[in-house]
Amino acid sequence: MESKIIHKDDVLIEKSGSGRFEGFRFYINKSNIDKETDEQNNFDNESLIAAFTKRATRFCAAANGDFTLSSDGIIRWIGQPVGQLIATTDILKPKVLLLADVQLTGESRDQVIARLERFVIFHFETTLKPLLDLRNANNLTDSTAQFASRLFNSLGILPRRSVAQIVKNLDQEARRNLRQLGIRFGAFNIYVMGMLKPAPIQALTLLWCLKNKNSDQTGLNEILAALNNGRTSFVVDPTYNPTLYRLAGYQILGNRAVRIDILERLANLIRSTLHWKPGLEPKPDGAYDGKSFFVTPAMMSNLGANETDMNEILKGLGYQSHRYDNSVPTKNLAHEHSSHNTSITTALFPEAECVGDLWKTIQQSNTLQAEIKTTSSLEQSPCATDCLPKAEPVGDFVKHMQNTAENKTVLLWSYHPQQTQHYRNRDNSKQKQQEKHKKTSTQESNTHYNTSQKKPLKAQHSYKDNKKKTASLHKKSLRTQNYDSNSPFAKLAVLRDQLKRDKDARL
Structure with a gap:
């Protein structure tokens, strides 16, 4: 058989026909199989093994940029599958399975496997470096190391309420050491800041899916797509697994999923309103009385949510609202509105101009009155300004403003934390103490009742005796x-x- 020029991955095996490589698997052309089936079954293995060896040499010399790891756990070299990840007992250390034919043997096969393992280690050590630093930290005390280990096992995100007592016991030096590792102590969550980027999140979700193959993974691609598009919040799909939202760095609040770091921006805006005291300047946007606040456009802009969504989000964070009717003086709701209310009104409605036949008649009467002297027998004509009708704002713009002012209500929010497991445990301990107190009080009341049952009898006799004596x-x-x-x-x-x-x- 004549030799042919090899294009791309098509190769020519002497005396056996041509085929193509995909990674380290060789596929013979179907046309040649149909014509010369017997010859293809007896092709020259030595030539094919030599081709595999050359390909392995190229593979081992390839840079890390030539490899990719897809969301299904397949490792690709220049776009062709060469390996697959398999979960192990350690979620962060998966095993590599080589996808190759038996013709890749001996030292070449071992070198290919070693190169795949180096790429996998490099990939996860690079993308998950902030998380791995927690496990490899050596300058932490026992209590701090335990907290870092707990954060590591939760893959970099912990609800603050679940570790509130542990965080409270950390001193300033321990907090400083943890902050140097990239840990952020937020108002609602404690998390590793570097793990909220798309690359680490994709690596974590891949490892979690490998470890939990039998779990529901519906909606993973949609959630990751929202993350890559920079969505700070979006509507929660009830058919998706809630764990996937958490892995992607989102917290479910009502019917919205909000990014954890964006929640901390919201917490900073709220904190400034609650720390403000009436009478101090400048007044933060959204502040009311130092104990409650109202939603501002800046809050909605950070979260990418409307007013209805904000209500659900704040309720999910433990805030409660009470309505404030717009008929109440607006100076209580916004200090700046009361100071500029008059100037805004005059700016919206310019001074009315006098036009029309009536104004011409008034001008003529004014000129006549200026020329003719008034006498006592003649009635004095009314002043021109008294004849002018009062200007009234008209138009759709004014109607819209009036309807908005009449129908709009303001929600004032204050913090009332919801009961979590931490608070339930504390309440249970209090309840036990109350039950003990009730038992002792009931025993005391019973003894008091028994003694009181006897005392009235004596009191009755004493009453008769006293009656006789009196x-x-x-x-x-x-x-x-x-x-x-x-x-x-x-x-x-x-x-x-x-x-x-x-x-x-x-x-």
């Missing part, structure tokens, strides 16, 4: 009391005593 004392007091001799009661008493003595004398 009656006898009352009689004695009546007997010993000095009566007025002139009163009719005294005379009756004297008569009664005399009759009693006479009766006793007869007996």
Whole structure:
């Protein structure tokens, strides 16, 4: 068979026909298989092995830029699949499976596998460097190292509420060491700042998917596409796995998924409004009374959300709102509005100009009155300014402003944290203490009740005795009391005593 010129990956095997390489797999042309099946089954293996060896030499000399790792775990060399990742016990150290024919043997095969492993190590050590630095840090104390290990095991993101007590116990030096490792102590989350970029997130999601093959991975491509497009927030699809949002650096709040670092920008804006005190200048945008705030355009712009979305996001973060009607003086809602209200109104509505036949008539009457002297018999004509009708704003613009002012309500937000597991545990401990207190109080009340049941009996006897004593004392007091001799009661008493003595004398 005549030799042919090799184009790209098409090769010519002497006495066996031509075929093509894809990575380290050789595919014989189908046309030659149909014509010379027997000859193709007995092709020269030595020539094919030599071609594999040359290809392996080129492969080992290739730069890292010639390799790519796709989201399905396939390693490609100049666009052709050469290997596949397989999960191991360590999620950050996957195993490489070589995709090659048996003709790649011996030392060439070992060199190809070693080159693939070097690329995989280089790729993950580069993209996941901020996370790996937590595991490799040597200048941390025991408590700080435990916290860093916990953050490492959670792949760089921890809700602050879940580690609130641990963070509270960290001293300033420990916090400084952790910040040097790229850890950000946010208001809502504690995370590694460098792990929120697209490349590390794609690497993490790939490793997680390899480790959790049987888990639901629906929506992963859509979430990563939103991340690559720079979406700070988007609508949550209930059919997607919520874990994928967290891996991609998003937090689900209501029906929106918001990037974790963007939430910290929102927290900074809110913090300035809550730290403001009435009477101080300058007043932050959105501040109300130092205890609550209202949503501003800057907050919505950072999150890429409208007013309805902001309400859901703030509720998910633990804030509660109460409505404030626009009929309440606006100076309580916005200090700057009250100071510029008059100037804004005059700027929107310019001074009315006098036009029309009425104005001409008024001008003529003014000129006549200036020439003719007024007399006492003539009535004084009204002033020109009194004849001018009051200018009223008209048009669709004014109607829109009036409707907006009438219908708009302002929501004031204040922080009321929702109960999480951390707070539930604390509440459970309090509840146990309350139950113990209730038991002791019920025992004391029972003993008090038993004693009180006995005391009323004694009190009843004492009451009768006291009643008799008071009656006898009352009689004695009546007997010993000095009566007025002139009163009719005294005379009756004297008569009664005399009759009693006479009766006793007869007996």
